[in-house]
Amino acid sequence: GENVEQHPSTLSVQEGDSAVIKCTYSDSASNYFPWYKQELGKGSQLIIDIRSNVGEKKDQRIAVTLNKTAKHFSLHITETQPEDSAVYFCAGRMEYGNKLVFGAGTILRVKS
Amino acid sequence: NAGVTQTPKFQVLKTGQSMTLQCAQDMNHNSMYWYRQDPGMGLRLIYYSASEGTTDKGEVPDGYNVSRLKKQNFLLGLESAAPSQTSVYFCASSLTADISTDTQYFGPGTRLTVL
Numbered sequence: 001g002e003n004v005e006q007h008p009s010t011l012s013v014q015e016g017d018s019a020v021i022k023c024t025y026s027d028s029a030s031n032y033f034p035w036y037k038q039e040l041g042k043g044s045q046l047i048i049d050i051r052s053n054v055g056e057k058k059d060q061r062i063a064v065t066l067n068k069t070a071k072h073f074s075l076h077i078t079e080t081q082p083e084d085s086a087v088y089f090c091a092g093r094m095e096y097g098n099k100l101v102f103g104a105g106t107i108l109r110v111k112s
Numbered sequence: 113n114a115g116v117t118q119t120p121k122f123q124v125l126k127t128g129q130s131m132t133l134q135c136a137q138d139m140n141h142n143s144m145y146w147y148r149q150d151p152g153m154g155l156r157l158i159y160y161s162a163s164e165g166t167t168d169k170g171e172v173p174d175g176y177n178v179s180r181l182k183k184q185n186f187l188l189g190l191e192s193a194a195p196s197q198t199s200v201y202f203c204a205s206s207l208t209a210d211i212s213t214d215t216q217y218f219g220p221g222t223r224l225t226v227l
Contacts, residue, residue: 004154032212043116043202043218044155051212089154093212099170100211102154 002027002094006103013080015112023090023103024072032093033073034100035064039086047088048075080110113138116219118203124225125193133188133222135203143209144186145216146170146178148199155202161186162209193226200224 003026013019023033031052036044050057050064050073057064061080066073077084090103119134135144142163147155147170157170161180175197179187186205190197200223204216 006154009152034215036218038218041220043204043220045218046215091154098209098211099157099160100155100216102156104152104154 002030002092002101004090004092004101004103006090006106008106009104010107010109012109012111015080015082015110017080019075019077019080019084019108019110021075021088021090021106021108022072023074023092024070025092025101026071027092027094028068028071030092030094033064033066034091035075036089036091036102037086038089038105044089077108080108082110082112084108085110115139116203116205116217118201118219118222120222121220122223124227125190126227127194129193130189130191131193132190133201133203133224135186135188135205135219136184137186137203137205137217138184139205139207139217140183141205141207141217142183143206143214144180145204145206146176146186146188147202147204148172148197149202149221150199158188158201160209193224195226198224198226 034049038044063076091100145160146158159178164183177189203219206214206216
């Protein structure tokens, strides 16, 4: 079945710097990759997603890149702000069963 | 709109006790999901309901049961709680079960400890 590995598990950056979180997946048939942000005491929120027919997608300070050959995708946050501090989860959609498989999460701390 | 709500927020059980976690959504979504989140692991799907009255097993269904009698509610039951079920449980809903087109909206979670 699909396996999604996420790195790093924790990431500390200075306010204004960029943050990059990387995920690799095992199922080459996976075709949809969302990223979720989980703030303390709240449920996860979708922040950006990408489908396998594109290589990059941007939304203001957030971007996601996808390398289908290498089977990895990355979240890029530029000009980080303290409110970006949260746990970020990547996920891949299993072709069989239409289910999401999540990475283990990255704790991002933005220091001001 | 309250979105997805879960009750209770926290619960402590003794081994062997039973309980039901409640999830409600007011977005008229057809599909609902139950996940568990353990340290160092991503969210894992326990059960899901593609539409009212239907339920299907996810990745880790053992020890749980679910009920979707009403469109807006999805209940997760633990018949005989075990320490291995200590976790944070998240409920989610989406307009349809097609996760590549319809966003899943998550509740705030229920932190369950089984002693």
